[in-house]
Amino acid sequence: MPVCLFTCHLPLSLPLKTPAGRECPHFYGNYFRGRNEEECRLLALHNQTWYPDLCKTCPVPDVMRANSCQHMKLNVVVGRSIATLFQKRVQANAFCEKVKRNVPEPQVGCGECHALPFKFEIKE
């Protein structure tokens, strides 16, 4: 894992906190020497315009915290829906590249790699 050699010696891949205060692996901020550059690289990847207020209600940090499956890819759009009273929100859909199908509950996963429901063994 690459490490910052100049100032902090922390791993460079640490997720930054968004303007909403949650860690998100897709948020990028550059504050070095007075710079104040921020962007969402996931929305940029999908040609969507980002602004800081979107992070307050974005579902992506919760999904990433619950499910870090390497095969699951998130597709995001910024849209308005009736459920959000037509306010702009990030809407995320998940797709599993291993089984080539949509994942209805991204926090849980598709169930291919990790069978559902989970089986717990209690040793006596």
Ligand code: SF4
């Ligand atoms: S909009 Fe969502 S995915 Fe993008 S940086 Fe903010 S919390 Fe992360």
